[in-house]
Amino acid sequence: MKIAIASGKGGTGKTFVSTNLFWVASQKGIDCALADCDAEEPNVAEFIAGEEERVEEVYQQVPVIDPERCSFCGKCYEYCSYNAILYLPEKRMIQVLPDLCHDCGACSYACQAGAITEHPKLLGRVTRAVYGAAQHLVEGRAEVGGFIPLCRSSPIPSMRPATGSWCSSTHHPASHVPLLQPSTGQTMWCWSLSPRHSVCTT
Secondary structure, eight states, X not given: OEEEEEOSSSSSSHHHHHHHHHHHHHHTTOOEEXXXXXXXXXXXXXXXXXXXXXXXXXXXXXXXXXXXXXXXXXXXXXXXXXXXXXXXXXXXXXXXXXXXXXXXXXXXXXXXXXXXXXEEEEEEEEEEEEETTTEEEEEEEEOSSSXXXXXXXXXXXXXXXXXXXXXXXXXXXXXXXOSSGGGTTXXXXXXXXXXXXXXXXX
């Protein structure tokens, strides 16, 4: 079973619900994992500590445009859905705005002049820790400052166990990390409406 804990805002008790579900499952000897997908402010480890087992860095490929090779055709600018390219053809000026880039690769695909190269940018780290005999904690933590689609491109799915229950503590939709992407494939959603009220759906 895969359970996602979500809400429409912060402070509604997502961590409270998810850590208690995980603790009860661990006490019953159930193989399970708890993932804190609130990459901006993960706090599950403050309540349930494990022994660090594995850490992976997550990178984003940020395109860089070489003005010497660029033909200033504007195709990369047209292909970009996130307004991440500053394009001033009358001044022959073009550059990528890294904080708006989503690493979709559309600009590289559009460029026929071979003027775009991609350079890695550290987004954050995903840590897996052992808790008990058959339980694991997984945490995604973003680098401070900037747009972080960490859970979209992170190795969180590869860090969960092959079998057993999967409790996923997600974030509120107002954060920079898209809500549904790290929670794809869940068999149950638990919407935490307030510290005292939760609604579960399948």
